[in-house]
Amino acid sequence: MSGMDTPITLHQPKRLEIGAGAAERLGAWAEGAQRPLIVASGPTAQYVDRLGLSGDIKVLDDIPPEPDLPAFEAALAAARAHKPDLVVGLGGGSVLDVAKLLAALWDAETDLRSVAGPNKVAGRTSRLAQVATTAGTGSEAGIRALITDPETKSKIATESPHLLADIAILDPELTYSVPPAVTAATGIDAMAHCVEAFTNIRAHDLIDGYARMGFNLVGKYLRRAVEDGTDTEARAGMMLASYYGGLCLGPVNTAAGHALSYPLGTRLSLPHGLANAIIFPHVLAYNQSVAPEKTAEIAAALGLADAATEETLLHSAHGFCRDLGVEMRLEKHGADRAALPDWAAEAHAIRRLMDNNPRDMSVEDVARIYDAAY
Structure with a gap:
């Protein structure tokens, strides 16, 4: 890829x-x-x-x-x-x-x-x-x-x-004044840009370099930035990770993770970073089977304890986000479970992103992810 x-x-x-x-x-x-x-x-x-x-x-x-x-x-x-x-x-x-x-x-x-x-x-x-x-x-x-x-x-x-x-x-x-929960969610968004470009079907060696630098900086500095908002080195490290993620978007772009996050932003009025943080572990784990080596590299950079299987990777990545203070349950953000199938169809239709995903994702797959995040 x-x-x-x-x-x-x-x-x-x-x-x-x-x-x-x-x-x-x-x-x-x-x-x-x-x-x-x-x-x-x-x-x-x-x-x-x-x-x-x-x-x-x-x-x-x-x-x-x-x-x-x-x-x-x-x-x-x-x-x-x-x-x-x-x-x-x-x-x-x-x-x-x-x-x-x-x-x-x-x-x-x-x-x-x-x-x-x-x-x-x-x-x-x-x-x-x-x-x-x-x-x-x-x-x-x-x-x-x-x-x-x-x-x-x-x-x-x-x-x-x-x-x-x-x-x-x-x-x-x-x-400095960005609250811890917002620091966490936006930092995961920066990471998602890097990860989704890295595992993208349009991945490119040049962009892989920026992506690697980005998610490694997140692994090194995000927790520090959340725990101490005035940690200048950590804040600078996260800004650089975000910048690298932005460079990834131009030639390669994101994939299913961002497609699934958009309905959460428009339907629940969730900030973009928070929506991506909720979805990130699910899509990372979903794509593991078709991008095992790159996924293992991501997991190592983030210090995920167990990433051997799709199930254990989901658990570890979910815990990574949750332990940073992100509320990961859609239910807590006001989602109506009955609306999830409609949101799944909406996300699935964002082909400019879904078509970049390394593993094909059906409407039913999207709905299952939403339900698991509920």
């Missing part, structure tokens, strides 16, 4: 700044920007002053988790009114995704649906800076953006090199 001779394209931000205090370097890089637009959320707006920006600054601090189309359109209207020459994403994955799209679309005579899919964005005139405040999605590294369609509860996915940041900043100090 890898081939060095398979053609792929890897996009990366033009510049990466990482380390304690890195956010303060943005001002010097952005010198000359006269109308910055900072896209944030309530919790991340507190970091605006650290960026050292000047000029006519507009802050959008009301981007919700898992933004839907009306929320994005409101942000787009505000961006068009401000006419920014620099767009800064300051937040987690949802904020960074919105920032990408605003930078590309604010001065374009088009809407989001018109550019959904691959390579439909015509260009971008504003510079784009991405300042991550969580370690999970790796959105700062990538060329994709996801917005929820309120009618279908599915994701509107846009992919283009024009969504790539000119500079990405990973400052572990900006993640």
Whole structure:
């Protein structure tokens, strides 16, 4: 499930700044920007002053988790009114995704649906800076953006090199305030990006390298970051793991794990990281039989006690997530067991991800996983 001779394209931000205090370097890089637009959320707006920006600054601090189309359109209207020459994403994955799209679309005579899919964005005139405040999605590294369609509860996915940041900043100090449970869930999400790319039918030796570095960093640092939010080394390690996961998404992407997580996000309003954390052990174990060597490598990196069989791997991986403080039962998150078959059909229909999975998964298989997670 890898081939060095398979053609792929890897996009990366033009510049990466990482380390304690890195956010303060943005001002010097952005010198000359006269109308910055900072896209944030309530919790991340507190970091605006650290960026050292000047000029006519507009802050959008009301981007919700898992933004839907009306929320994005409101942000787009505000961006068009401000006419920014620099767009800064300051937040987690949802904020960074919105920032990408605003930078590309604010001065374009088009809407989001018109550019959904691959390579439909015509260009971008504003510079784009991405300042991550969580370690999970790796959105700062990538060329994709996801917005929820309120009618279908599915994701509107846009992919283009024009969504790539000119500079990405990973400052572990900006993640100190992330609560332990959120740190755990987002960290598992970062790991899932690496794992799903690593075991993907489209896996590639180049991306395998990033994936290995990513899930090994998670194994080394996630528990430390959960136990002590001000452990700067652990926080930096997790931000780098998240970044590596973001690089995995472009040429290879995720697979069944993320497909199964999306209905949990849209139907239960679960944060993306939490939804992925709940699903991760089940899909890791499901795929073991067709990717035994890579699965064993993942299990060793995470220190899973017993990964000899699908059943024991599921138990160990589930315990890994649970012991980090993640509530793993869908029942506790308000799921209706009677709705699970419909959610299974919805997940199974996300073929852009399901078709990447190394082991074929039927609707009934998805339903069994949901039921086991209930």
